Amino acid sequence: MSKQERHNLIRQLVAGESIASQDELRRRLARRGCGVTQATLSRDVHELRLYKGPNGYAAPNGNGHMEEEEEQPTVGEVLSSFGLAVRQAQNQLVLRTTGGAAQPVALAIDHEQWSDIVGTLAGDDTVLIICPDHRRASSMREKLERMIG
Amino acid sequence: MSKQERHNLIRQLVAGESIASQDELRRRLARRGCGVTQATLSRDVHELRLYKGPNGYAAPNGNGHMEEEEEQPTVGEVLSSFGLAVRQAQNQLVLRTTGGAAQPVALAIDHEQWSDIVGTLAGDDTVLIICPDHRRASSMREKLERMIG
DNA sequence: AGCAATGATGTATAAATATGCAAGGCGGTT
DNA sequence: AACCGCCTTGCATATTTATACATCATTGCT
Structure with missing residues (x-):
């Protein structure tokens, strides 16, 4: 898998699920057939300009995990x-x-x-x-x- | 200085300047008469739900350092x-x-x-x-x- | 006054992330 | 074919962040 493909996959993973650490990201990627080390992911995270906050990793412009709403009002x-x-x-x-x-x-x-x-x-x-x-x-x-x- | 006062000061610092690490934040706070350790700041960062990204620490909802767009993305x-x-x-x-x-x-x-x-x-x-x-x-x-x- | 519970904080260290260095692959040029 | 430059990646480790444990202060209750 190319770097570009991996980056696209990372964006999808980060947008869809809560990812608390680079090691967790590494394991999710491995499950999708993309095996890299934490060092590479650290570089990827920086290159994709991802943020890490209380809910884990998020893309720029708030494309991340908003506070889980306990209950959505009707x-x-x-x-x-x-x-x-x-x-x-x-x-x-x-x-x-x-x-x-x-x-x-x-x-x-x-x-x-x-x-x-x-x-x-x-x-x-x-x-x-x-x-x-x-x-x-x-x-x-x-x-x-x-x-x- | 109380915890609440420190939190307010942290929010101000984070909103106004680029802060790349908790140690840098610790030094900025010390300059303002607020001496705490990195461990306390780690808890503060979590409690204030600050994000860390390529440009350092930022408050939730993008109240931080946005990327200066050199080029409009397509x-x-x-x-x-x-x-x-x-x-x-x-x-x-x-x-x-x-x-x-x-x-x-x-x-x-x-x-x-x-x-x-x-x-x-x-x-x-x-x-x-x-x-x-x-x-x-x-x-x-x-x-x-x-x-x- | 004494005691228990809670919150805040520091220390030391575990865990997580960033990076220097080296190796390999690829593409372009000679 | 050989060489060079660049990019990517892993390894090992430096740096940064999170946390277990302990301590202290404060508050509330008896």
Whole structure:
């Protein structure tokens, strides 16, 4: 396996799982058919500009292991607390929240992985919700409105 | 000096200057009248959830020394590292990235100034890409999927 | 006052990471 | 074919970080 392939594999491993030491990384790589020593991995870690923190190794720009959330609040919970209103434009929904609450609301929605939602984008007090089409946006709007109360 | 005061001082030092080792941090603290051993600092670093990377110690959520980008990474580069999936809804593409990587991905895409992209919007782990129409969104989705790999 | 529990810290050392040195492979040039 | 330069990697070890153990101070309870 070439160095480049190994680097790609390291990035994947680091993004997907918690890796607490270079030795652990070495063992994970060995399981994937890539046998190198800790010295090489030390150089790789430096060259890939990985960070090591309380949760192990992470890529630059926070692509690492966020604090494990003991419990993700549900959409219903966050909307009853922070949701203000939903408006629809074709396949898009604009969800207003209280100030600063858009991120947790978007996270909660993402967590549900509803098939009627293609993706969400959060500002400060606004979440943009993209649906596949107008019809499903309508039904999602009704659903969210019920949750807001 | 109390532990709490020391922690505040550490946060300030780490935010303001490049600190490459716990011994260097110990010496900077000593200069500020705070004498502790490396062992205590090791515990402090863990308790403050500081990261150590190629540029030394940094606070969580990137409150540290970011890499000065000599060269803007290409869309291919950032997507191979941080891209997860692309989904299409009409003329819109929702690009999922690893946590916190949406901004640099959107920047790299903007930098290309592709005519098939009207604009982008970045959240935390989601980039919304607006295309002129459904057809060009489709071809852009295929292009981005190839880049993700 | 006495005692127990807890938190903070230092010492010494275990564990983890970085690096000097050497060797081998590869590609390009003569 | 031979040589050179560069890159990659392993080995051994230097350096850095984490932690077991012990000590001390503080607080709360009886």
